[in-house]
Amino acid sequence: MKHLEYAIELRNITKRFGKVVANHNINLGLKKGEILSLLGENGSGKTTLMNMLSGIYYPDEGEIFVDGKLAEIRSPKDAFDLHIGMIHQHFKLVDVLTAAENIILGLNEKTVVDLKGVRKAVREICDRYGFVVEPDKKVYDMSVSEKQTLEIVKVLYRGADILILDEPTAVLTPQETRKLFAVMRNMRADGKSIVIITHKLHEVMEISDRVAVLRKGEYIGDIPTSETNPQQLTDMMVGRAVRLNIDRPQADEVTERLRVEHLTVTDIEGVKKLDDVSFTANAGEILGIAGIAGSGQKELLEAIAGLQQAAPESKITYIEPDGKELLMNGMKPIEIIKKGILLSFVPEDRFGMGLVGGMTITQNVMLRSYRRGKSPLLDQQFPKKLAEKIVNDLEVVTPDINRIPLRRLSGGNVQKVLVGREIEQSPTVLMTAYAVRGLDINTSYTIYNLLTEQKMKGVAVIYVGEDLDVLLELCDRILVLCAGKVSGIVDGRATTKEEVGLMMTHLGKPSEQELRESEQTDAPVHEEVKA
Amino acid sequence: MSIKREPFVRISKRDGMARWKSWLIRLIAVVVSLMINAIIIYAISGLNPLLVYKEMFEGVFGTTRRMWAWIRDMMLLLCIAVGLAPAFKMRFWNIGAEGQILVGGIGAAACMIYLGSAGLPNWLLLVIMAAASLIAGAIWGMIPAVFKAQWNTNETLFTLMMNYIAIQLTSFFIPIWEHPAGSNTVGTINSVSKAGWFSPMFGQMYGLNVLIVVLLTIAMYIYLKYSKHGYEIGVVGESENTARYAAINVKKVVIRSMTLSGAICGLAGFLAVAGADHTISTDTSGGRGFIAIIVAWLAKFNTLVMVLIAAMIVFLDKGAIAIASKFQLSNDVSNILTGVILFFILGSEFFINYKLKFGFVHKEEKAK
Structure with missing residues (x-):
């Protein structure tokens, strides 16, 4: 009868891919009505383990108990029947269908589809937990955060009591993350059990009741969140003590290196990806670029590298260490090399662009x-x-x-x-896009240190990042992009996460009042449910 | 408590395999295909399969003359496959070798016919012919490349359709060069003076064919593996964006490599006209442009391995014809036999790249 306090129990689960052991002999329980963080570095086997619960993989060894009963999960349908729902990192939605259509897709209902009923049910779910979903909105019109909400509503509609969220916050702004966490707390209050996969420590501390740590496919242990701290969790995750701060020394000499004026880039369909972007990148400085994914970061770097065509009014000026100015817009990569401009570029898409x-x-x-x-x-x-x-x-x-x-x-x-x-x-300008995406903590810090080292050598570093905590710790100045426009450039040492987060979604610097409101967004929703 | 339903067969990609193991698998594939062919032969004709195989071997290597015919055809096929290598390594699917051979052949034949009685030394005539073939083939290869680079047209369709233009072009020249009148064929060109024919080299009829193709094969191997151009081809083939990022002029590389590919295929036309047939017809290419694709693929674009593959494919082809005439089997039977062998060789690549895991194997592991 002891099983009954657990919604899910994994016993001695092992999964191999060829010679690689992705999960080795893992024992893990998810209690009813708790939020469990599954923490681990990339490649530690978190997603593999959860995929076995959602029916995508089948364990090589071991047993899974759901509600105390031995379960055999051979397909996503089996998982649904057991009320397990997973929200994947990459959304599984059909772009041209509406929210309501996506929700009932694949449910195999025998009679005519009852969209009206679906709308009503969706509204009920939304009211209950504090979601906002418009049932008739097409998926291609939705923001990333809306798509994620829809994914969650979809699994709830299908009756999930156990939810697995795979790195849900990777694509969200701090404000959106806070909303998501509020919803998660509401679901917990309603008796749902939730697993959240993440490697962001502050989120673990904020949202979860208990943390389970995986390392290299092994189960390291679990600990109530209230009894631990980020340093201890990191040590568990990495297996040895890791220093968790980034040095931000100030370079002796900061001079203009790259001046971008009125940079406008239009894609093949005529959509403006960058709109009148102006800034300077200085030697001896790390300029951070923040923004929601797809706000024009890629186009910005590629335009400077000569890989994207910029509109005629755009001007990109390179200032040589001796002060000589060189106009580089319209130059092809080979011309940039021939002019002796040492431009290094770590593109976002490694195998699609930077490597073979x-x-x-x-x-x-x-x-x-x-x-x-x-x-x-x-x-x-x-x-x-x-x-x-x-x-x-x-x-x-x-x-x-x-x-x-x-x-x-x-x-x-x-x-x-x-x-x-x-x-x-040995570049004079070093541009990096998501340089640490997919890297473990240790490697990430190696890369941060390398960038700082370059900065101190007098290189102008441009760092496009997604983790605001890192941007705030690493960069001297941060340029915030919002839908292809410059929302503002802030001092990395003086700004706050809230400010940058608001600038990512609304053009311009936020007022005092907006900032205050943003810090409180989660409170009202939460209280409503409790009442 | 054991888990009941296990998927019986699981397919997973291999991490790579020792070279001797992969060759062993290929060898097994050939042996199995020969056994299956034996059954087919017995079922269809009631003949002793071993006898048939022996005859196949004799049909190809039985006399010095036969052996040289085998070498000649193998060299021609190899030349085309070597020509395809730079295009294919760039993932430019040049299936227009047929056409490139034909226009190369037309170039060579035209020089033979119009310059044959000009009293040039034979070596000079041959050089002019080779140049004409190279240029004709280069143009034929360059046209689709320019369209691809400029307007991103589909090279597969484009090169394929260029084949038909080349066939029509050949048909256009046949009545002009007709000999004897009324035969609707070009006939043997310069059959008396032998101007523009390969002369025997090292005492061998086809010595020059071998020399040219062997040199080409080695040169192409070095070009693709050790030259800057070869490196650029590799990068463009894997990712055009990476190439642009590395400041490689993608259009230039595409056009340059395809021109080279077409030129070498054109040279194969020269070999066919001057070094083998001494005539031109729409059959001069004879489907070799397509067979060479198989050679290039099986060799994974490594020109040295192509030698082996070309040797084997020509052997199969000639052997099949030999048994067909010896035992009065129809050509279809020979085609079935060749088809089975090729099927197994191609199929063996699956077992080299993927691993099959059966349910019961897995349970044994568990018992440990």
């Missing part, structure tokens, strides 16, 4: 330097030495630099190769 997955480390390292020398044949020695240097300096783990295609390496190692190559160019 099918080639070895050595071959990838020479992507920037293969032109050296007059011979029509490739220099074989120089890239090999460079590759060895990067592998040693950044502790890239690889069996061989000349034989293994880069795609076989883990995400962190791949990123190290990319960042290493770009820094080895």
Whole structure:
């Protein structure tokens, strides 16, 4: 009878992919009416474990008990029948359908679809937990946060009592995150059990009742949130003590390096991706770029790198260390190189742009330097030495630099190769887009330190990031983009998360009153339900 | 309590395999295909399969003359496959080798016909012919590349349709060059003076064919693996965006590589006209432009491996014809036999790339 306090119990779960053990002998319980954080670095097996609950994978060994009964979850439908619902990191919605249509999609109802009934049920769910969903809105008109809400409503409509959220906050602004947490608390109050996968520690502390930590596929342990702190959790997660702060020294000399004026970029369909963006990037400074995903960050960096065409009125000026100015807009990448502008760029899409997955480390390292020398044949020695240097300096783990295609390496190692190559160019401007996406904590801090090191060497660093906590700790100034426009440029040392968050969603700096309101958004909803 | 229903077969990708193991799998595939063919042969004709295989072997290697015919055809096929390599490595699906061979052949034949009696030394005539073939093939390869680079047209359809234009072009020239009159064929060109024919080299009829193709194969291997151009081709093939990022001029690389590809396929037309047939017809390419695609793919665009594959495919082809005539089997039977062998060889790649895991194997693991 002891089982009954648990909504789910996993016993000795093991899952292998080929030789890789993704989960090894995991024992984990989710109590009824609790919010459990599943914490772990990338590749520690969190998502794999949860995918076994939602019927996407089937465990190689071990047993799953739902409500104290042995369960066999062979498909997402089995999971639904057991009232388990998972909200995936990448939404599974049909763009051209409305919210209500998406909710009933795949339910296999025999008679004519009763959209009216669905709308009513959706409204009831929304009222109960404090969601806002417009049943007739098309998914392609929705913001990321609305899509996520819809995903949650979808699983609730299907009767889920156990919800699994896979990194739900990765795509949200701080305000949206707070709303989501309010809703989660309401669901808990209603008796639902929730697992939230995340690697953001402050969120773990804020939302969960209990934390379970995974490391390299092993179950490390669980601990009530009230009895722990971020440092302890990090140590559990990484397996050794990690220092969790970023140095932000001030460079002796800060000079103008790159001046962007009236930068406007339009995509093929004529939609303005960047609208009259002006700023300067200084040598000896890290300029952070914040914004909701898709606010024009990609276009901004690519326009500077000569990979995107900018509108004629745009002006990008490069100021050489000796003060000479060079107009670089309209230049192709090869012209930028020929002018001697040492521009390094770590693009967002590693294999789609920065690297060649099918080639070895050595071959990838020479992507920037293969032109050296007059011979029509490739220099074989120089890239090999460079590759060895990067592998040693950044502790890239690889069996061989000349034989293994880069795609076989883990995400962190791949990123190290990319960042290493770009820094080895000894650039004067270093642009990075989501340089730490998918990296473990340790590697992330290595990269932050490398960027700061570059800054201190007099490089103008542009850092596009998604984690506001990091942006606030790392950057000297932060440019906030909102739908392709500059919402404002703030001092990284003086601003707050709330301010930046509001600027991401509303153009311009927020007033005192707006800031105060934003801090309280979760309170009213929460109280309503309790009452 | 054990878990009841296990999926019986699971397919998972392999991490890579030792080279000897992958060749063993391919060898097993060939052996299995020969056994299945044996059953087919027995079922259809009642013949002793071993006898048939022996005859196949004799049909190809039985006499010096046959062996040289095998070498000649193999060199021609290899030349085309080598020509396809730069395009395919760039993921530019050039299926227009047929057309490129034909226009190359037209170029060579035109020089033979119009310059054959000009009293040029034969080596000079051959050089001019080779140049004409290279240029004709290069143009034929460049046209779809320019359209692809400029307007992003589909190269598969484009190169395919260029084949039909080349066939029509050949048909257009046949009545002009007709000999003897009324035959509707070009006939053997310069059959008396032998101007523009390959002369025997190293005492061998097809020595020059071998020399040219072997040099090309090695040069292409070096070009693709060790040159800056080859590196650019590799990058463009994997990701055009990465190429742009690395300041590679994608359009230039596409056009340059396809021009090279077309030129070498055009040179194959020269080999076919000057080094083998001494005539031109719409059958000069004879489907080799398509078979060469199989060669290039099976060799994974490694030109040195292409030698082996080309040798095998020509052997199968010639062997099938030999048994068909010896045992009065229809051509279809030979085609079935070749088809089965190719099917198994292609299929074996699946087992090299993927691993099958059966339910019962898994339970044994569990018992440990």
